Amino acid sequence: MEITKDMLIGDILDMAPQTAPYFMEMGMHCLGCPASRGESLEDACAVHGVSADEMVAKLNAAVAE
Numbered sequence: 395m396e397i398t399k400d401m402l403i404g405d406i407l408d409m410a411p412q413t414a415p416y417f418m419e420m421g422m423h424c425l426g427c428p429a430s431r432g433e434s435l436e437d438a439c440a441v442h443g444v445s446a447d448e449m450v451a452k453l454n455a456a457v458a459e
Contacts, residue, residue: 397453399446403438404431410457420444 395409406413407425417425421442424430430438435453439446 395457397435397450397457399436399439399450400434402431403433403435406435406453407431410453413453413456416449416452416456420449
């Protein structure tokens, strides 16, 4: 599985629950909230002031472990 910026956060968490701490790190403390789970990774990064490219790299590294 490769994570991309256009994927929904809910889909990422369903496929790779081990990525949850990375979302918490960027300030997404309500991962179970329907709004946050329906957001794209790129949108969430923009809202939280995080580089989407860096986040994708971190998440893909976590999935590869």
